[in-house]
């Protein structure tokens with residue numbers, strides 16, 4: 001089923017039915033292996049920020065699908081030396097079949113999509129990380145099932161914002177606990193409400209964890225926020241996912257990685273049987289392969 005959208009800038013660029021089909025396809029590709037459906041297709045990958053999972057999963061995924069991915073880091077292309085983004089977009093669109101971009105400003109992803117004459121995939125912006133959400137929904141389906149209740153604990157950041165909307169689209173119950181001043185954009189809850197979710201964010205982690213099948217957290221200091229470190233560490237006191245917070249529950253734990261052990265999560269929790277994090281990381285590739293096939297394959 002080809003997608004209605006040509007770009008994937010956030011999770012609700014697809015419909016709930018398309019999202020369900022993407023997760024189905026991801027599960028099938030994971031179980032059955034991939035055909036080289038994207039032979040001779042090229043993915044340009046723009047990175048303004050570092051990455052392990054996003055870079056390697058897209059590059060390996062394209063290779064397994066018979067295509068090719070090209071790493072375009074800040075020092076590799078003229079974008080990092082003053083060429084305007086819209087010019088970069090127009091030129092890349094003449095060469096590659098799709099662009100995946102990891103950027104600071106979400107508005108830049110929109111500029112790319114507007115000017116590149118090919119699909120543009122968001123590989124993380126300051127606002128959103130929809131490829132992570134695809135992998136997370138596959139992980140939840142595999143581990144606890146889609147009637148799970150998930151508690152987001154920690155920063156109201158890019159990963160959390162896309163996850164809350166995607167979970168609502170998938171019919172997963174989500175609760176949110178974020179420190180005062182570090183909540184999600186209120187528009188995120190309106191977007192989730194459009195899919196039937198009624199989320200009242202709280203500042204009390206214990207409250208949301210009590211009923212959760214899964215507790216999901218992410219770093220407190222996202223890429224680009226290094227100058228806010230001391231202020232944020234103080235504000236996030238009490239939000240660490242640790243044995244005390246999880247006591248009395250048998251909740252699984254998710255984290256998009258990279259984790260900062262001793263900050264948002266303890267080493268013992270991350271290394272415990274509760275952690276789904278390695279499956280999440282693996283599922284990035286299967287989920288993105290499904291997305292690439294839906295966006296690019298001639299079916």
Ligand code: CP
Nearest residue numbers: 051052053054256257
């Ligand atoms: N989760 C994630 O996007 O990881 P990377 O920053 O390593 O790509």
Ligand code: NVA
Nearest residue numbers: 157218222223257258
């Ligand atoms: N919130 C984190 C996610 C990293 C994958 C960041 O933006 O740095």
